Amino acid sequence: MKLNIDLIADMLRKHFDIVDESVRHEELFLEQMLLLTDKKFFLEGKVYVAEGSKLPIKPLLKGACAIVSIGTSPENYKKADCDYIELEKDVNISEVVNIIQETYDKYNKWEEKLRNVIDCEYNIEKLLYLTLPLLENPIYLHDKDFHFIAYAEVPRMPGGMDIYNVKK
Numbered sequence: 001m002k003l004n005i006d007l008i009a010d011m012l013r014k015h016f017d018i019v020d021e022s023v024r025h026e027e028l029f030l031e032q033m034l035l036l037t038d039k040k041f042f043l044e045g046k047v048y049v050a051e052g053s054k055l056p057i058k059p060l061l062k063g064a065c066a067i068v069s070i071g072t073s074p075e076n077y078k079k080a081d082c083d084y085i086e087l088e089k090d091v092n093i094s095e096v097v098n099i100i101q102e103t104y105d106k107y108n109k110w111e112e113k114l115r116n117v118i119d120c121e122y123n124i125e126k127l128l129y130l131t132l133p134l135l136e137n138p139i140y141l142h143d144k145d146f147h148f149i150a151y152a153e154v155p156r157m158p159g160g161m162d163i164y165n166v167k168k
Contacts (some may be wrong), residue, residue: 002029002031002045003104003107005023005030005047005066005083006023007103007104007107008030008047008066008068008085009021009085011099011102012068012096012154015095016087016091017087017088017090018085018087018097019072019086019087020078020085020086021084021086022083023028023058024081024082024083025064025081029045030045030046030047030066031045032045032046032047033118034046034047034048035049035093035097040060040106041060042059042060042062042065042082044062044063044064044065045063045065046067047065047066047067047068047100048065048068048097049068049069049072049093049097050067050069050073051069051071051072051089052070052071052072052084052086052089053071053073055067055069055073055077057074057076058076059076059080059082060075061081061082063091064083064085064102065082065083066082066084066085067082067083067084068100069084069086069087069089070087070089070096071086071087071091071100072086072089086135094155110168116127124130125150128141128150128151128152131152132152136150138153139151153161
């Protein structure tokens with residue numbers, strides 16, 4: 001499963017204060033997380049986690065990637081052609097790595113379960129009923145002109161119902 005930086009940032013934001021954030025590639029999908037060691041090059045499609053003080057002075061990018069810096073990094077990273085998230089310096093690097101890995105795991109499970117639901121030949125209402133408990137998020141289906149076809153809300157959602165509610 002590939003994730004974009006927004007999903008990773010949202011999960012990090014639930015646990016830490018984000019000091020700085022720079023998203024350069026809205027369509028960048030990240031395939032793998034790596035701890036930065038002594039490498040000089042940042043490879044395309046990777047999420048690098050490093051202490052800001054240990055990042056090389058100038059990033060050498062081999063394609064669009066993302067960098068999660070713990071503490072302040074050299075100014076070049078904020079201007080470089082990479083997605084960038086800076087966390088406070090007292091954050092534990094292993095916690096950051098675990099949260100990013102949990103994010104990948106969560107969305108991998110979603111993708112697998114959704115693939116199983118979509119492979120069946122149910123109508124839209126049945127698909128919503130099957131999918132809503134898996135995702136535990138509201139679902140809104142619309143056509144290419146953004147006219148709503150159907151939507152479903154989770155229980156106890158603000159403005160929602162107490163049951164899984166599908167409306168056409």
